[in-house]
Amino acid sequence: MNRECYSFRAMNTDVHVIEEFSWxxxxxxxxxxxxxxxxxxxxxxxxxxxxxQFNEAEVGTVVKVSPLLFEVIKRAMHYSMITNGYFNPLVGRIMEKIGYDRSFEQMVEIEESYDPVIEQREVAPFQFDDASCMILKQTEEKVDLGGLAKGWAVDRGARIMRQVGVAEGQLNAGGDLTMWGDQETLIGIAHPEKEAVDIAQFYMREGSVATSNKVFRSWRQGAIQRHHLLNGQTGLPANSDIVQATVFAKTTAEAEVIAKVLCIFTFDNALSWMLDHFPHAAALIIHENGQVKVSHTIKHYTKKLMLS
Incomplete structure:
Protein backbone atom coordinates (compact mmCIF):
# COMPACT_ATOMS: atom_id res chain seq x y z
CA MET A 1 0.00 0.00 0.00
CA ASN A 2 1.31 3.43 -0.96
CA ARG A 3 1.66 5.72 2.02
CA GLU A 4 2.58 9.37 2.35
CA CYS A 5 4.62 10.77 5.25
CA TYR A 6 4.96 14.42 6.18
CA SER A 7 5.74 16.54 9.23
CA PHE A 8 5.16 20.02 10.60
CA ARG A 9 5.80 21.97 13.78
CA ALA A 10 2.93 22.65 16.18
CA MET A 11 2.26 22.69 19.94
CA ASN A 12 6.00 23.05 20.54
CA THR A 13 6.73 19.64 19.01
CA ASP A 14 7.13 17.87 15.69
CA VAL A 15 3.91 16.34 14.36
CA HIS A 16 4.37 13.37 12.04
CA VAL A 17 1.57 12.11 9.79
CA ILE A 18 1.47 8.85 7.86
CA GLU A 19 -1.52 8.26 5.62
CA GLU A 20 -2.77 6.58 2.50
CA PHE A 21 -2.83 8.60 -0.68
CA SER A 22 -6.62 8.48 -0.75
CA TRP A 23 -7.25 11.78 1.06
CA GLN A 53 -8.80 35.03 29.13
CA PHE A 54 -10.63 32.21 30.88
CA ASN A 55 -7.94 31.98 33.56
CA GLU A 56 -8.16 35.73 34.18
CA ALA A 57 -11.96 35.73 34.55
CA GLU A 58 -13.15 36.52 38.08
CA VAL A 59 -14.51 33.86 40.42
CA GLY A 60 -18.28 33.63 40.06
CA THR A 61 -18.20 34.59 36.40
CA VAL A 62 -20.08 32.60 33.79
CA VAL A 63 -17.72 32.39 30.83
CA LYS A 64 -18.84 31.46 27.32
CA VAL A 65 -16.02 29.60 25.58
CA SER A 66 -15.49 27.93 22.24
CA PRO A 67 -16.65 24.32 21.85
CA LEU A 68 -12.98 23.33 21.60
CA LEU A 69 -11.93 24.84 24.93
CA PHE A 70 -15.15 23.69 26.60
CA GLU A 71 -14.51 20.08 25.59
CA VAL A 72 -10.85 20.04 26.67
CA ILE A 73 -11.48 21.65 30.08
CA LYS A 74 -14.41 19.31 30.72
CA ARG A 75 -12.32 16.30 29.70
CA ALA A 76 -9.50 17.44 31.97
CA MET A 77 -11.83 17.71 34.96
CA HIS A 78 -13.24 14.26 34.19
CA TYR A 79 -9.76 12.74 34.39
CA SER A 80 -9.07 14.68 37.57
CA MET A 81 -12.12 13.07 39.16
CA ILE A 82 -11.41 9.49 38.09
CA THR A 83 -7.74 9.69 39.14
CA ASN A 84 -8.69 11.06 42.59
CA GLY A 85 -6.96 14.34 41.80
CA TYR A 86 -3.53 12.87 40.99
CA PHE A 87 -4.07 14.36 37.56
CA ASN A 88 -5.00 17.97 38.25
CA PRO A 89 -5.47 20.60 35.53
CA LEU A 90 -5.74 23.37 38.15
CA VAL A 91 -1.98 23.75 38.59
CA GLY A 92 -1.35 26.59 36.15
CA ARG A 93 -0.52 29.08 38.88
CA ILE A 94 1.80 26.60 40.62
CA MET A 95 3.57 25.89 37.33
CA GLU A 96 4.21 29.59 36.95
CA LYS A 97 5.46 29.94 40.54
CA ILE A 98 7.97 27.09 40.20
CA GLY A 99 9.35 28.62 37.00
CA TYR A 100 7.51 26.87 34.18
CA ASP A 101 5.94 30.08 32.91
CA ARG A 102 7.16 29.93 29.34
CA SER A 103 7.88 27.39 26.63
CA PHE A 104 10.44 24.96 28.02
CA GLU A 105 13.31 25.82 25.66
CA GLN A 106 13.09 29.44 26.87
CA MET A 107 13.32 28.61 30.58
CA VAL A 108 16.15 29.77 32.82
CA GLU A 109 17.19 28.74 36.31
CA ILE A 110 15.44 30.61 39.12
CA GLU A 111 17.06 31.71 42.35
CA GLU A 112 13.90 32.34 44.37
CA SER A 113 12.28 29.21 45.85
CA TYR A 114 8.56 28.55 46.25
CA ASP A 115 6.61 25.96 48.24
CA PRO A 116 3.58 24.79 46.22
CA VAL A 117 0.28 24.27 48.04
CA ILE A 118 -2.95 22.69 46.77
CA GLU A 119 -5.84 24.30 48.62
CA GLN A 120 -8.84 22.16 49.55
CA ARG A 121 -12.04 23.10 47.73
CA GLU A 122 -15.52 23.14 49.24
CA VAL A 123 -17.30 23.55 45.90
CA ALA A 124 -16.63 22.18 42.43
CA PRO A 125 -14.25 24.49 40.55
CA PHE A 126 -16.49 24.60 37.48
CA GLN A 127 -20.07 24.00 36.45
CA PHE A 128 -20.57 23.13 32.80
CA ASP A 129 -23.54 23.96 30.59
CA ASP A 130 -23.19 21.67 27.59
CA ALA A 131 -25.94 23.31 25.55
CA SER A 132 -24.37 26.77 25.56
CA CYS A 133 -20.64 26.03 26.12
CA MET A 134 -20.76 28.18 29.24
CA ILE A 135 -18.66 27.49 32.34
CA LEU A 136 -19.38 28.88 35.79
CA LYS A 137 -15.93 29.52 37.25
CA GLN A 138 -15.71 28.92 41.00
CA THR A 139 -11.95 28.84 41.56
CA GLU A 140 -9.05 31.28 41.43
CA GLU A 141 -6.71 28.55 40.18
CA LYS A 142 -5.45 28.65 36.62
CA VAL A 143 -6.08 25.82 34.20
CA ASP A 144 -3.05 24.09 32.67
CA LEU A 145 -4.11 21.74 29.86
CA GLY A 146 -0.57 20.75 28.89
CA GLY A 147 -0.12 17.28 27.45
CA LEU A 148 -3.83 16.47 27.68
CA ALA A 149 -4.60 19.04 24.97
CA LYS A 150 -1.88 17.57 22.77
CA GLY A 151 -3.20 14.03 23.20
CA TRP A 152 -6.74 15.21 22.57
CA ALA A 153 -5.58 17.02 19.41
CA VAL A 154 -4.05 13.76 18.17
CA ASP A 155 -7.28 11.84 18.82
CA ARG A 156 -9.45 14.42 17.07
CA GLY A 157 -6.96 14.80 14.22
CA ALA A 158 -7.08 11.05 13.62
CA ARG A 159 -10.88 11.22 13.69
CA ILE A 160 -10.82 13.89 10.99
CA MET A 161 -8.57 11.70 8.85
CA ARG A 162 -10.75 8.61 9.26
CA GLN A 163 -13.94 10.54 8.52
CA VAL A 164 -12.62 11.53 5.10
CA GLY A 165 -11.56 8.02 4.19
CA VAL A 166 -8.05 7.44 5.55
CA ALA A 167 -8.51 3.77 6.45
CA GLU A 168 -4.91 3.34 7.52
CA GLY A 169 -2.68 5.91 9.17
CA GLN A 170 -0.62 7.23 12.05
CA LEU A 171 -0.54 10.56 13.84
CA ASN A 172 2.32 11.28 16.21
CA ALA A 173 2.79 14.56 18.10
CA GLY A 174 6.02 14.38 20.08
CA GLY A 175 5.42 10.78 21.18
CA ASP A 176 1.65 11.10 21.63
CA LEU A 177 0.76 8.51 19.01
CA THR A 178 -2.38 6.95 17.61
CA MET A 179 -2.57 4.53 14.71
CA TRP A 180 -5.25 2.56 12.92
CA GLY A 181 -5.63 0.11 10.04
CA ASP A 182 -4.48 -3.42 9.20
CA GLN A 183 -0.74 -2.93 8.83
CA GLU A 184 1.53 -3.60 11.83
CA THR A 185 4.29 -1.06 12.35
CA LEU A 186 7.44 -1.20 14.46
CA ILE A 187 7.45 1.58 17.09
CA GLY A 188 10.29 2.55 19.42
CA ILE A 189 10.18 3.75 23.03
CA ALA A 190 12.99 6.22 23.69
CA HIS A 191 15.52 5.63 26.44
CA PRO A 192 14.69 7.89 29.42
CA GLU A 193 18.06 9.67 29.20
CA LYS A 194 18.99 9.20 25.52
CA GLU A 195 16.23 10.30 23.17
CA ALA A 196 18.02 8.95 20.10
CA VAL A 197 18.20 5.42 21.57
CA ASP A 198 15.27 3.01 21.95
CA ILE A 199 14.96 1.16 25.24
CA ALA A 200 12.16 -0.99 23.78
CA GLN A 201 10.39 -1.64 20.49
CA PHE A 202 7.00 -3.12 19.73
CA TYR A 203 4.73 -3.93 16.81
CA MET A 204 1.29 -2.35 16.84
CA ARG A 205 -1.58 -2.21 14.40
CA GLU A 206 -4.16 -0.12 16.22
CA GLY A 207 -4.19 1.87 19.48
CA SER A 208 -2.80 4.92 21.25
CA VAL A 209 0.45 5.47 23.14
CA ALA A 210 1.93 8.28 25.25
CA THR A 211 5.10 8.61 27.33
CA SER A 212 5.93 10.79 30.34
CA ASN A 213 9.50 11.38 31.44
CA LYS A 214 10.89 13.24 34.47
CA VAL A 215 14.38 13.75 33.01
CA PHE A 216 14.02 15.87 29.88
CA ARG A 217 11.89 18.71 31.30
CA SER A 218 13.65 19.51 34.54
CA TRP A 219 15.27 22.67 35.94
CA ARG A 220 16.52 24.17 39.19
CA GLN A 221 14.67 26.62 41.41
CA GLY A 222 17.04 27.77 44.11
CA ALA A 223 18.51 24.59 45.61
CA ILE A 224 15.58 22.45 44.45
CA GLN A 225 15.46 20.31 41.32
CA ARG A 226 12.06 20.76 39.64
CA HIS A 227 10.30 18.95 36.81
CA HIS A 228 6.97 19.33 35.02
CA LEU A 229 5.20 16.25 36.42
CA LEU A 230 3.29 17.44 39.47
CA ASN A 231 1.43 15.38 42.02
CA GLY A 232 -2.01 16.90 41.61
CA GLN A 233 -2.93 16.15 45.22
CA THR A 234 0.00 18.10 46.68
CA GLY A 235 1.18 20.46 43.95
CA LEU A 236 4.74 19.18 44.40
CA PRO A 237 6.85 17.68 41.62
CA ALA A 238 6.35 13.91 41.75
CA ASN A 239 8.84 12.23 44.07
CA SER A 240 9.00 8.75 42.58
CA ASP A 241 11.60 6.15 41.62
CA ILE A 242 9.97 5.92 38.17
CA VAL A 243 11.80 8.02 35.56
CA GLN A 244 9.60 7.17 32.59
CA ALA A 245 6.21 5.63 31.89
CA THR A 246 4.83 4.61 28.50
CA VAL A 247 1.11 3.86 28.42
CA PHE A 248 -1.11 2.12 25.87
CA ALA A 249 -4.80 3.07 26.05
CA LYS A 250 -8.04 3.56 24.13
CA THR A 251 -7.23 7.20 23.36
CA THR A 252 -4.08 9.27 23.27
CA ALA A 253 -5.51 11.74 25.78
CA GLU A 254 -6.16 8.93 28.23
CA ALA A 255 -2.69 7.45 27.69
CA GLU A 256 -1.19 10.89 28.34
CA VAL A 257 -3.06 11.25 31.65
CA ILE A 258 -2.22 7.76 32.88
CA ALA A 259 1.47 8.12 31.98
CA LYS A 260 1.74 11.30 34.04
CA VAL A 261 0.00 9.75 37.04
CA LEU A 262 2.19 6.63 36.94
CA CYS A 263 5.23 8.87 37.42
CA ILE A 264 3.75 9.93 40.77
CA PHE A 265 3.58 6.41 42.15
CA THR A 266 6.43 4.13 43.13
CA PHE A 267 7.81 1.47 40.83
CA ASP A 268 6.23 -1.22 43.02
CA ASN A 269 2.74 0.31 43.18
CA ALA A 270 2.20 2.09 39.86
CA LEU A 271 0.93 -0.77 37.71
CA SER A 272 -1.52 -2.03 40.33
CA TRP A 273 -3.00 1.49 40.61
CA MET A 274 -3.36 1.67 36.82
CA LEU A 275 -5.06 -1.74 36.54
CA ASP A 276 -7.46 -0.84 39.35
CA HIS A 277 -8.51 2.42 37.68
CA PHE A 278 -7.91 1.71 33.98
CA PRO A 279 -8.05 -2.09 33.59
CA HIS A 280 -8.00 -1.89 29.79
CA ALA A 281 -4.71 0.08 29.70
CA ALA A 282 -1.16 -1.25 29.55
CA ALA A 283 2.16 0.27 30.57
CA LEU A 284 5.91 -0.05 30.51
CA ILE A 285 7.62 1.72 33.42
CA ILE A 286 11.32 2.33 34.01
CA HIS A 287 13.00 2.54 37.42
CA GLU A 288 15.82 4.99 38.21
CA ASN A 289 18.22 2.02 38.20
CA GLY A 290 17.15 1.00 34.68
CA GLN A 291 14.87 -1.85 35.66
CA VAL A 292 11.83 -2.25 33.41
CA LYS A 293 8.39 -3.56 34.35
CA VAL A 294 5.54 -4.27 31.91
CA SER A 295 1.87 -4.86 32.73
CA HIS A 296 0.32 -8.16 31.65
CA THR A 297 -2.27 -6.20 29.64
CA ILE A 298 0.37 -5.32 27.05
CA LYS A 299 -0.86 -8.36 25.09
CA HIS A 300 -3.99 -6.39 24.16
CA TYR A 301 -1.91 -3.88 22.19
CA THR A 302 1.06 -5.75 20.78
CA LYS A 303 2.00 -9.35 20.08
CA LYS A 304 5.70 -8.65 20.38
CA LEU A 305 7.58 -6.30 22.73
CA MET A 306 11.37 -6.29 22.54
CA LEU A 307 13.53 -4.79 25.30
CA SER A 308 17.00 -3.48 24.49
Whole structure:
Protein backbone atom coordinates (compact mmCIF):
# COMPACT_ATOMS: atom_id res chain seq x y z
CA MET A 1 0.00 0.00 0.00
CA ASN A 2 1.31 3.43 -0.96
CA ARG A 3 1.66 5.72 2.02
CA GLU A 4 2.58 9.37 2.35
CA CYS A 5 4.62 10.77 5.25
CA TYR A 6 4.96 14.42 6.18
CA SER A 7 5.74 16.54 9.23
CA PHE A 8 5.16 20.02 10.60
CA ARG A 9 5.80 21.97 13.78
CA ALA A 10 2.93 22.65 16.18
CA MET A 11 2.26 22.69 19.94
CA ASN A 12 6.00 23.05 20.54
CA THR A 13 6.73 19.64 19.01
CA ASP A 14 7.13 17.87 15.69
CA VAL A 15 3.91 16.34 14.36
CA HIS A 16 4.37 13.37 12.04
CA VAL A 17 1.57 12.11 9.79
CA ILE A 18 1.47 8.85 7.86
CA GLU A 19 -1.52 8.26 5.62
CA GLU A 20 -2.77 6.58 2.50
CA PHE A 21 -2.83 8.60 -0.68
CA SER A 22 -6.62 8.48 -0.75
CA TRP A 23 -7.25 11.78 1.06
CA UNK A 24 -8.18 14.79 -1.00
CA UNK A 25 -5.80 17.60 -1.90
CA UNK A 26 -5.17 20.01 0.94
CA UNK A 27 -5.17 17.36 3.65
CA UNK A 28 -1.76 18.41 4.92
CA UNK A 29 -2.89 21.96 5.54
CA UNK A 30 -6.14 20.80 7.14
CA UNK A 31 -4.36 18.73 9.78
CA UNK A 32 -1.74 21.44 10.34
CA UNK A 33 -4.46 24.06 10.85
CA UNK A 34 -6.21 21.75 13.34
CA UNK A 35 -3.14 21.47 15.55
CA UNK A 36 -2.50 25.20 15.27
CA UNK A 37 -6.09 25.90 16.35
CA UNK A 38 -5.73 23.70 19.44
CA UNK A 39 -2.42 25.36 20.29
CA UNK A 40 -3.78 28.87 19.83
CA UNK A 41 -6.75 28.03 22.06
CA UNK A 42 -5.26 25.84 24.79
CA UNK A 43 -1.62 26.86 25.30
CA UNK A 44 -0.93 28.65 28.58
CA UNK A 45 2.15 30.28 27.02
CA UNK A 46 0.10 32.61 24.79
CA UNK A 47 -0.85 35.58 27.01
CA UNK A 48 -3.89 36.79 25.05
CA UNK A 49 -5.47 33.54 23.89
CA UNK A 50 -8.80 32.06 24.97
CA UNK A 51 -7.37 29.96 27.81
CA UNK A 52 -5.57 33.02 29.22
CA GLN A 53 -8.80 35.03 29.13
CA PHE A 54 -10.63 32.21 30.88
CA ASN A 55 -7.94 31.98 33.56
CA GLU A 56 -8.16 35.73 34.18
CA ALA A 57 -11.96 35.73 34.55
CA GLU A 58 -13.15 36.52 38.08
CA VAL A 59 -14.51 33.86 40.42
CA GLY A 60 -18.28 33.63 40.06
CA THR A 61 -18.20 34.59 36.40
CA VAL A 62 -20.08 32.60 33.79
CA VAL A 63 -17.72 32.39 30.83
CA LYS A 64 -18.84 31.46 27.32
CA VAL A 65 -16.02 29.60 25.58
CA SER A 66 -15.49 27.93 22.24
CA PRO A 67 -16.65 24.32 21.85
CA LEU A 68 -12.98 23.33 21.60
CA LEU A 69 -11.93 24.84 24.93
CA PHE A 70 -15.15 23.69 26.60
CA GLU A 71 -14.51 20.08 25.59
CA VAL A 72 -10.85 20.04 26.67
CA ILE A 73 -11.48 21.65 30.08
CA LYS A 74 -14.41 19.31 30.72
CA ARG A 75 -12.32 16.30 29.70
CA ALA A 76 -9.50 17.44 31.97
CA MET A 77 -11.83 17.71 34.96
CA HIS A 78 -13.24 14.26 34.19
CA TYR A 79 -9.76 12.74 34.39
CA SER A 80 -9.07 14.68 37.57
CA MET A 81 -12.12 13.07 39.16
CA ILE A 82 -11.41 9.49 38.09
CA THR A 83 -7.74 9.69 39.14
CA ASN A 84 -8.69 11.06 42.59
CA GLY A 85 -6.96 14.34 41.80
CA TYR A 86 -3.53 12.87 40.99
CA PHE A 87 -4.07 14.36 37.56
CA ASN A 88 -5.00 17.97 38.25
CA PRO A 89 -5.47 20.60 35.53
CA LEU A 90 -5.74 23.37 38.15
CA VAL A 91 -1.98 23.75 38.59
CA GLY A 92 -1.35 26.59 36.15
CA ARG A 93 -0.52 29.08 38.88
CA ILE A 94 1.80 26.60 40.62
CA MET A 95 3.57 25.89 37.33
CA GLU A 96 4.21 29.59 36.95
CA LYS A 97 5.46 29.94 40.54
CA ILE A 98 7.97 27.09 40.20
CA GLY A 99 9.35 28.62 37.00
CA TYR A 100 7.51 26.87 34.18
CA ASP A 101 5.94 30.08 32.91
CA ARG A 102 7.16 29.93 29.34
CA SER A 103 7.88 27.39 26.63
CA PHE A 104 10.44 24.96 28.02
CA GLU A 105 13.31 25.82 25.66
CA GLN A 106 13.09 29.44 26.87
CA MET A 107 13.32 28.61 30.58
CA VAL A 108 16.15 29.77 32.82
CA GLU A 109 17.19 28.74 36.31
CA ILE A 110 15.44 30.61 39.12
CA GLU A 111 17.06 31.71 42.35
CA GLU A 112 13.90 32.34 44.37
CA SER A 113 12.28 29.21 45.85
CA TYR A 114 8.56 28.55 46.25
CA ASP A 115 6.61 25.96 48.24
CA PRO A 116 3.58 24.79 46.22
CA VAL A 117 0.28 24.27 48.04
CA ILE A 118 -2.95 22.69 46.77
CA GLU A 119 -5.84 24.30 48.62
CA GLN A 120 -8.84 22.16 49.55
CA ARG A 121 -12.04 23.10 47.73
CA GLU A 122 -15.52 23.14 49.24
CA VAL A 123 -17.30 23.55 45.90
CA ALA A 124 -16.63 22.18 42.43
CA PRO A 125 -14.25 24.49 40.55
CA PHE A 126 -16.49 24.60 37.48
CA GLN A 127 -20.07 24.00 36.45
CA PHE A 128 -20.57 23.13 32.80
CA ASP A 129 -23.54 23.96 30.59
CA ASP A 130 -23.19 21.67 27.59
CA ALA A 131 -25.94 23.31 25.55
CA SER A 132 -24.37 26.77 25.56
CA CYS A 133 -20.64 26.03 26.12
CA MET A 134 -20.76 28.18 29.24
CA ILE A 135 -18.66 27.49 32.34
CA LEU A 136 -19.38 28.88 35.79
CA LYS A 137 -15.93 29.52 37.25
CA GLN A 138 -15.71 28.92 41.00
CA THR A 139 -11.95 28.84 41.56
CA GLU A 140 -9.05 31.28 41.43
CA GLU A 141 -6.71 28.55 40.18
CA LYS A 142 -5.45 28.65 36.62
CA VAL A 143 -6.08 25.82 34.20
CA ASP A 144 -3.05 24.09 32.67
CA LEU A 145 -4.11 21.74 29.86
CA GLY A 146 -0.57 20.75 28.89
CA GLY A 147 -0.12 17.28 27.45
CA LEU A 148 -3.83 16.47 27.68
CA ALA A 149 -4.60 19.04 24.97
CA LYS A 150 -1.88 17.57 22.77
CA GLY A 151 -3.20 14.03 23.20
CA TRP A 152 -6.74 15.21 22.57
CA ALA A 153 -5.58 17.02 19.41
CA VAL A 154 -4.05 13.76 18.17
CA ASP A 155 -7.28 11.84 18.82
CA ARG A 156 -9.45 14.42 17.07
CA GLY A 157 -6.96 14.80 14.22
CA ALA A 158 -7.08 11.05 13.62
CA ARG A 159 -10.88 11.22 13.69
CA ILE A 160 -10.82 13.89 10.99
CA MET A 161 -8.57 11.70 8.85
CA ARG A 162 -10.75 8.61 9.26
CA GLN A 163 -13.94 10.54 8.52
CA VAL A 164 -12.62 11.53 5.10
CA GLY A 165 -11.56 8.02 4.19
CA VAL A 166 -8.05 7.44 5.55
CA ALA A 167 -8.51 3.77 6.45
CA GLU A 168 -4.91 3.34 7.52
CA GLY A 169 -2.68 5.91 9.17
CA GLN A 170 -0.62 7.23 12.05
CA LEU A 171 -0.54 10.56 13.84
CA ASN A 172 2.32 11.28 16.21
CA ALA A 173 2.79 14.56 18.10
CA GLY A 174 6.02 14.38 20.08
CA GLY A 175 5.42 10.78 21.18
CA ASP A 176 1.65 11.10 21.63
CA LEU A 177 0.76 8.51 19.01
CA THR A 178 -2.38 6.95 17.61
CA MET A 179 -2.57 4.53 14.71
CA TRP A 180 -5.25 2.56 12.92
CA GLY A 181 -5.63 0.11 10.04
CA ASP A 182 -4.48 -3.42 9.20
CA GLN A 183 -0.74 -2.93 8.83
CA GLU A 184 1.53 -3.60 11.83
CA THR A 185 4.29 -1.06 12.35
CA LEU A 186 7.44 -1.20 14.46
CA ILE A 187 7.45 1.58 17.09
CA GLY A 188 10.29 2.55 19.42
CA ILE A 189 10.18 3.75 23.03
CA ALA A 190 12.99 6.22 23.69
CA HIS A 191 15.52 5.63 26.44
CA PRO A 192 14.69 7.89 29.42
CA GLU A 193 18.06 9.67 29.20
CA LYS A 194 18.99 9.20 25.52
CA GLU A 195 16.23 10.30 23.17
CA ALA A 196 18.02 8.95 20.10
CA VAL A 197 18.20 5.42 21.57
CA ASP A 198 15.27 3.01 21.95
CA ILE A 199 14.96 1.16 25.24
CA ALA A 200 12.16 -0.99 23.78
CA GLN A 201 10.39 -1.64 20.49
CA PHE A 202 7.00 -3.12 19.73
CA TYR A 203 4.73 -3.93 16.81
CA MET A 204 1.29 -2.35 16.84
CA ARG A 205 -1.58 -2.21 14.40
CA GLU A 206 -4.16 -0.12 16.22
CA GLY A 207 -4.19 1.87 19.48
CA SER A 208 -2.80 4.92 21.25
CA VAL A 209 0.45 5.47 23.14
CA ALA A 210 1.93 8.28 25.25
CA THR A 211 5.10 8.61 27.33
CA SER A 212 5.93 10.79 30.34
CA ASN A 213 9.50 11.38 31.44
CA LYS A 214 10.89 13.24 34.47
CA VAL A 215 14.38 13.75 33.01
CA PHE A 216 14.02 15.87 29.88
CA ARG A 217 11.89 18.71 31.30
CA SER A 218 13.65 19.51 34.54
CA TRP A 219 15.27 22.67 35.94
CA ARG A 220 16.52 24.17 39.19
CA GLN A 221 14.67 26.62 41.41
CA GLY A 222 17.04 27.77 44.11
CA ALA A 223 18.51 24.59 45.61
CA ILE A 224 15.58 22.45 44.45
CA GLN A 225 15.46 20.31 41.32
CA ARG A 226 12.06 20.76 39.64
CA HIS A 227 10.30 18.95 36.81
CA HIS A 228 6.97 19.33 35.02
CA LEU A 229 5.20 16.25 36.42
CA LEU A 230 3.29 17.44 39.47
CA ASN A 231 1.43 15.38 42.02
CA GLY A 232 -2.01 16.90 41.61
CA GLN A 233 -2.93 16.15 45.22
CA THR A 234 0.00 18.10 46.68
CA GLY A 235 1.18 20.46 43.95
CA LEU A 236 4.74 19.18 44.40
CA PRO A 237 6.85 17.68 41.62
CA ALA A 238 6.35 13.91 41.75
CA ASN A 239 8.84 12.23 44.07
CA SER A 240 9.00 8.75 42.58
CA ASP A 241 11.60 6.15 41.62
CA ILE A 242 9.97 5.92 38.17
CA VAL A 243 11.80 8.02 35.56
CA GLN A 244 9.60 7.17 32.59
CA ALA A 245 6.21 5.63 31.89
CA THR A 246 4.83 4.61 28.50
CA VAL A 247 1.11 3.86 28.42
CA PHE A 248 -1.11 2.12 25.87
CA ALA A 249 -4.80 3.07 26.05
CA LYS A 250 -8.04 3.56 24.13
CA THR A 251 -7.23 7.20 23.36
CA THR A 252 -4.08 9.27 23.27
CA ALA A 253 -5.51 11.74 25.78
CA GLU A 254 -6.16 8.93 28.23
CA ALA A 255 -2.69 7.45 27.69
CA GLU A 256 -1.19 10.89 28.34
CA VAL A 257 -3.06 11.25 31.65
CA ILE A 258 -2.22 7.76 32.88
CA ALA A 259 1.47 8.12 31.98
CA LYS A 260 1.74 11.30 34.04
CA VAL A 261 0.00 9.75 37.04
CA LEU A 262 2.19 6.63 36.94
CA CYS A 263 5.23 8.87 37.42
CA ILE A 264 3.75 9.93 40.77
CA PHE A 265 3.58 6.41 42.15
CA THR A 266 6.43 4.13 43.13
CA PHE A 267 7.81 1.47 40.83
CA ASP A 268 6.23 -1.22 43.02
CA ASN A 269 2.74 0.31 43.18
CA ALA A 270 2.20 2.09 39.86
CA LEU A 271 0.93 -0.77 37.71
CA SER A 272 -1.52 -2.03 40.33
CA TRP A 273 -3.00 1.49 40.61
CA MET A 274 -3.36 1.67 36.82
CA LEU A 275 -5.06 -1.74 36.54
CA ASP A 276 -7.46 -0.84 39.35
CA HIS A 277 -8.51 2.42 37.68
CA PHE A 278 -7.91 1.71 33.98
CA PRO A 279 -8.05 -2.09 33.59
CA HIS A 280 -8.00 -1.89 29.79
CA ALA A 281 -4.71 0.08 29.70
CA ALA A 282 -1.16 -1.25 29.55
CA ALA A 283 2.16 0.27 30.57
CA LEU A 284 5.91 -0.05 30.51
CA ILE A 285 7.62 1.72 33.42
CA ILE A 286 11.32 2.33 34.01
CA HIS A 287 13.00 2.54 37.42
CA GLU A 288 15.82 4.99 38.21
CA ASN A 289 18.22 2.02 38.20
CA GLY A 290 17.15 1.00 34.68
CA GLN A 291 14.87 -1.85 35.66
CA VAL A 292 11.83 -2.25 33.41
CA LYS A 293 8.39 -3.56 34.35
CA VAL A 294 5.54 -4.27 31.91
CA SER A 295 1.87 -4.86 32.73
CA HIS A 296 0.32 -8.16 31.65
CA THR A 297 -2.27 -6.20 29.64
CA ILE A 298 0.37 -5.32 27.05
CA LYS A 299 -0.86 -8.36 25.09
CA HIS A 300 -3.99 -6.39 24.16
CA TYR A 301 -1.91 -3.88 22.19
CA THR A 302 1.06 -5.75 20.78
CA LYS A 303 2.00 -9.35 20.08
CA LYS A 304 5.70 -8.65 20.38
CA LEU A 305 7.58 -6.30 22.73
CA MET A 306 11.37 -6.29 22.54
CA LEU A 307 13.53 -4.79 25.30
CA SER A 308 17.00 -3.48 24.49
Missing amino acids: QEGSKEKIKRWFQEVEQTCSRFLPANELA
